[in-house]
Amino acid sequence: MIRLSWLQFRVQAVTAAAALAAVAVILAATSPHRALNAGFYHWLYMAGIVVLYLTPAMIGAFWGAPLISRELETGTYRLAWTQSVTRTRWLAAKLALAALASMATAGLLSLMVTWWSSPIDQLNVFRNYRLSPLPFGARDLTPIGYAAFALALGVTIGLLLRRAVPAIAVTLAIFAVVQVAVPLGVRPNLIPPVRTVSPLSLSNVTAVGDSVPTTNLSVTAKVNIPAAWVYSSQVTAPDGSTFLGPEPQACISGSNNACNTALARLHLRQVVTYQPASRYWAFQFAETGLYLLLALLLAGFCIWRVNRRPGR
Amino acid sequence: MNAVIAASSLGKAYRRTWALRDCTLAIPEGHVVGLVGPNGAGKTTLLELAAGLLTPTRGTISVLGDRPAAGPAQLARVGFVAQDTPVYARMTVADHLRMGAWLNPGWDDDLARRRIGQLALNPEERAGSLSGGQRAQLALTLALAKRPGLLILDEPVASLDPLARRDFLRMLMEAVAEHGTSVVLSSHLVADLERVCDYLVVLVASRVRVAGEVSDLLATHRHLSGPRRDPGTLPASQQVIEESHTDKQTSLLVRTSEPVHDPAWAVTPVSLEDLVLAYMNPANEVPARRPQLGVVS
Numbered sequence: 001m002i003r004l005s006w007l008q009f010r011v012q013a014v015t016a017a018a019a020l021a022a023v024a025v026i027l028a029a030t031s032p033h034r035a036l037n038a039g040f041y042h043w044l045y046m047a048g049i050v051v052l053y054l055t056p057a058m059i060g061a062f063w064g065a066p067l068i069s070r071e072l073e074t075g076t077y078r079l080a081w082t083q084s085v086t087r088t089r090w091l092a093a094k095l096a097l098a099a100l101a102s103m104a105t106a107g108l109l110s111l112m113v114t115w116w117s118s119p120i121d122q123l124n125v126f127r128n129y130r131l132s133p134l135p136f137g138a139r140d141l142t143p144i145g146y147a148a149f150a151l152a153l154g155v156t157i158g159l160l161l162r163r164a165v166p167a168i169a170v171t172l173a174i175f176a177v178v179q180v181a182v183p184l185g186v187r188p189n190l191i192p193p194v195r196t197v198s199p200l201s202l203s204n205v206t207a208v209g210d211s212v213p214t215t216n217l218s219v220t221a222k223v224n225i226p227a228a229w230v231y232s233s234q235v236t237a238p239d240g241s242t243f244l245g246p247e248p249q250a251c252i253s254g255s256n257n258a259c260n261t262a263l264a265r266l267h268l269r270q271v272v273t274y275q276p277a278s279r280y281w282a283f284q285f286a287e288t289g290l291y292l293l294l295a296l297l298l299a300g301f302c303i304w305r306v307n308r309r310p311g312r
Numbered sequence: 313m314n315a316v317i318a319a320s321s322l323g324k325a326y327r328r329t330w331a332l333r334d335c336t337l338a339i340p341e342g343h344v345v346g347l348v349g350p351n352g353a354g355k356t357t358l359l360e361l362a363a364g365l366l367t368p369t370r371g372t373i374s375v376l377g378d379r380p381a382a383g384p385a386q387l388a389r390v391g392f393v394a395q396d397t398p399v400y401a402r403m404t405v406a407d408h409l410r411m412g413a414w415l416n417p418g419w420d421d422d423l424a425r426r427r428i429g430q431l432a433l434n435p436e437e438r439a440g441s442l443s444g445g446q447r448a449q450l451a452l453t454l455a456l457a458k459r460p461g462l463l464i465l466d467e468p469v470a471s472l473d474p475l476a477r478r479d480f481l482r483m484l485m486e487a488v489a490e491h492g493t494s495v496v497l498s499s500h501l502v503a504d505l506e507r508v509c510d511y512l513v514v515l516v517a518s519r520v521r522v523a524g525e526v527s528d529l530l531a532t533h534r535h536l537s538g539p540r541r542d543p544g545t546l547p548a549s550q551q552v553i554e555e556s557h558t559d560k561q562t563s564l565l566v567r568t569s570e571p572v573h574d575p576a577w578a579v580t581p582v583s584l585e586d587l588v589l590a591y592m593n594p595a596n597e598v599p600a601r602r603p604q605l606g607v608v609s
Contacts, residue, residue, distance in 0.1 A: 003414050007407060008400070075398040079451070081381070082363050083415035084388035084458065308367070 001085050001093040009097055012063055016105045023051075023109060027116045045120050048113040052138035053179070055109055056146035059102045060175050064154020065167035067098055068302070072162040087306045095155065095299050099148055106147035114139045130280055131229035133183035141284045145291030150175050152298035159302055182287070190286040193231055193273045200235055200268040202260055208251070217251070219243060219263070221270050227277035234271045243268055316341045316376055316462045316494045317362050323370035323518075324357050331357040334371070335518045339496060339511075341462075343525070344488060346509030347498040350592055353515045355498040356395055359466045362496070363392040376461055388418055391460035391493075395467045397451035401440030405433050408450060409457075416458045424457035427483070445476025449483065456487050463488075465497045469504060481508050502585045512584070514591040521591040526584060533587050536577040537563040554590040565590045 006013075030044060068091070071077040081087055120126055121135070129135055136142065153175055158167040204221040219235040237243045248262035275283070315338040322335040332354035339345050349355050360366045361373050364381020373379075378386045399408060405428060413419045428435060431449050433442070439450060448468055455463055465484075469477040485508055488495055499505055505512065506526075513523040522529065533553070540562045543552045550572070554565040565582060566572075572579045582590075590596055 001415065004411050007403065007410070074401070075394065075396060076400055078360075078363075078365055078392070078394035079398050079400070079454070081365055082387065082390070082392035082394075082455075083412070084384050084417055085415045086381070086384055086387070 001089050002097060005093045005097040009094075009101065013101050016101060020105060020108055020112075024112055027112050031116060041120065045117055048117055049135060049138040052106075052110055052113055052143050055106055056102075056143060056150040057172060057175050057179075059105065059147050060150025060154035060171045061168045063098055063102060064151040065158045065171045066164040067094060067155050067158060068306075069158030069162055069164045069167045072159075073164055088303050091303050091306050095152070095302070098155075099151055099295070099299075102147040102151045103144045106143040107141075110138070110140060110143040130227055131275060131277060131283065133187070136187075136283070137179070137183065137287075139284075141288040142291075145288035145295075146179070148295040149178075149291040149298075152295040152302070153178075156298045156302055159305055182290075186290070187283070187287060188231060188275075190290070191275065191279060191282060193275050195271065195273045197236075197269050197271050200270045202264060204270065205263075208259075208263075217244065217246065219268065223272050223274065225272070225274060225276065229275040229277075231273040231275075232271075233273075236269050236271055238267045238269065240269075240271075314341045314377075315339060315374075317373070317496060319358070319361075319371065319373045321371035322358070322361065322368055322373050324354075324361060324366055325369045330369075330518075332361070333518045335515075335520070336371075337513065337515075337520045337523065339513065339523075341494045342492075343511035344485075344495040344509050345497065345511040345513060346505035346526075347496060347513050347515060348500060348502060348505055348588055348592075349498075349515035351500070352517075354518045355515055356466055358515070359392075359464050359496070359498055360394075363390060363394075363464055365392075365394075384417075388416060388458065389461045391455035391458050391463040393448075393451045393455045393463070393465040393468050396471065397444075397448040397468060399439040399442075399447055399450055402438060404436050404438050405442075405450060406435035408439060408454060409435070412454050412457055418459045420457045420459050423459075424453055427453045427456070430483075443476070445472050445480065448472060448476070448480055452480065452484060452487075456491075456493075459491065460493060462494045462496065465495070467498055467500075469499065469501070477504065484508065502588045505588075506584045512588070514588055516592055516594070522587075529587060530581065530584065532569050533565060533567050533582045534572055535563065535565055535580040535582055535586075536572065537561065537580075538574075538576045538578060541576070554593065554596045 027048075030041075068077075071080060080090055114121075117139070121130065121139075126135070130139075137146070150171070154167065154171040157171045157174070158164065161167045161170065200219070200221060201224075204224060205219055206222045207218075207220040209218045209220075221233060221235055223230045223233050235243050243266075248259065248266070250262035251259035317337070317339040319335050319337050322332060323330060324332045335354065335358060347355055347359070357366065361368055362375050362380055364375075364379075364387070376386070376389050380390070381387055400411075403411070409421070409424050409428065412424060413421055427449075431446065431453075433446060433450065439447065442450065448471075452465075452468065455465075468484075469480050472480060481504060484495070484497075487493070497505070497509065509526060511523075511525050512529060514521040538561070540557060540560050543555050543562070543564060546552065546564075546566070549570050550566045550568040552564055552566050556563050565586070
């Protein structure tokens with residue numbers, strides 16, 4: 001069965017290999033490891049991120065969605081399912097080969113782009129953003145998980161809708177929603193954040209805002225943890241409540257120094273909730289694992305569905 | 313008598329509509345069986361249930377003594393040529409034969425190659441560019457080379473021109489004669505069935521209206537025509553299938569295993585087509601007081 005799957009999938013596989021080879025040539029020719037000055041590197045850097053986000057979507061839409069729906073649409077499932085191979089084996093072979101190709105494509109692409117981008121990623125400007133949503137999903141392992149999930153999602157939608165073109169559209173829409181929802185709603189909860197309480201250092205204070213005519217005062221402070229993914233930073237009173245004032249007299253009428261001294265006397269604290277940069281790989285593994293698990297669940301559903309509710 | 317297909321109260325519903333409902337039948341082995349019936353009788357549904365492509369909503373069906381598509385062994389024993397004879401448009405003829413060899417343990421590669429040669433198909437041609445007749449022949453080749461115990465064909469010739477249809481049926485008959493496979497073939501073209509079938513099942517609205525060997529059916533059905541007369545006065549051995557009356561004349565199609573001696577009747581044999589049409593006509597539904605036909609075992 002795996003031989004038939006290959007026979008039917010080889011055009012896609014060869015196309016993907018050719019595309020990967022083309023990307024490899026472009027990246028090797030423009031490697032910032034050799035020179036890092038031209039302005040267009042900025043564009044190539046962004047293009048690498050965009051391509052890595054688009055690739056799993058394309059895999060889901062153009063490999064996943066038609067994989068089964070095309071058979072249902074053209075009626076060839078009636079040929080395939082009446083050979084001497086059970087539907088479970090038929091689907092498992094098709095899924096396994098397509099999943100392998102998808103993960104290899106996304107993995108190799110991610111490897112190349114991660115390598116190409118690494119000199120830029122290590123610049124101070126970018127190093128602080130390794131854990132932030134945009135580059136995180138376009139580096140190292142995560143694209144492999146996305147590709148496997150997108151493929152399984154496409155196959156599932158195709159199996160449910162039984163038509164390739166609507167399945168492609170719906171797959172793209174759902175995958176886009178997931179790709180936005182996970183960084184916003186799921187990823188921050190994958191690992192419980194670290195919470196630190198420390199005396200507020202005045203050098204961290206970025207803004208002191210008073211609101212006339214009340215004597216309320218809000219103090220904002222920056223976080224001095226390199227490359228951390230900061231969820232929140234609050235300035236509190238010694239008892240732990242959010243500090244809202246009252247504004248010391250020195251800050252209303254006195255000099256800056258007098259105001260600072262008055263603030264120091266309040267013994268304010270800074271509470272920071274964050275993920276330290278050292279958790280980068282833990283997050284990579286957790287998120288990739290989450291997507292792979294979802295892909296497996298979808299694949300299991302497809303096999304169940306093909307056996308339980310075959311045909312129309 | 314072993315049944316190649318045995319169904320009991322078999323039903324298949326799509327959402328709320330029944331494509332097949334309460335169908336009970338048994339098709340004996342060793343025959344070329346014609347399954348005939350009007351559109352919507354449930355022929356395709358029945359055959360797809362037999363091939364394991366559909367699962368029953370109600371009732372049971374067994375094919376060669378086992379649940380359809382129960383496993384690789386059961387699948388290997390049943391060949392299926394689906395309606396419109398689907399093939400993979402982008403795969404070549406040779407690819408299809410490769411697929412057959414990979415997926416079927418009993419694959420007869422000699423048979424497949426010989427048939428492709430006889431059909432003068434170019435092995436490197438993509439299946440998508442074959443004519444309808446060639447595609448049907450390719451699908452038949454795939455099903456035959458599995459060397460199945462039962463070959464099921466769902467309207468295989470419906471979309472073919474008369475010449476292609478004749479060639480297809482001739483090839484089918486040659487293969488059946490060579491390998492002794494049981495065949496179940498659905499069609500609404502009685503002329504085709506008459507040429508190839510030795511057993512007939514007439515399915516109307518999921519019910520078997522009549523079933524039997526073609527020679528028996530032809531021997532036990534008679535056209536009677538004579539002066540106008542109430543069919544109720546016929547002997548009990550003569551069962552009226554169809555009746556029509558004018559002011560002076562009565563013409564009947566009866567089923568009887570005994571010779572008709574009544575001199576009032578002009579007795580003529582029936583053609584298979586007349587017989588099938590009489591059973592398919594909904595106006596001739598068997599009223600409840602007469603014994604129900606059609607359950608064969």
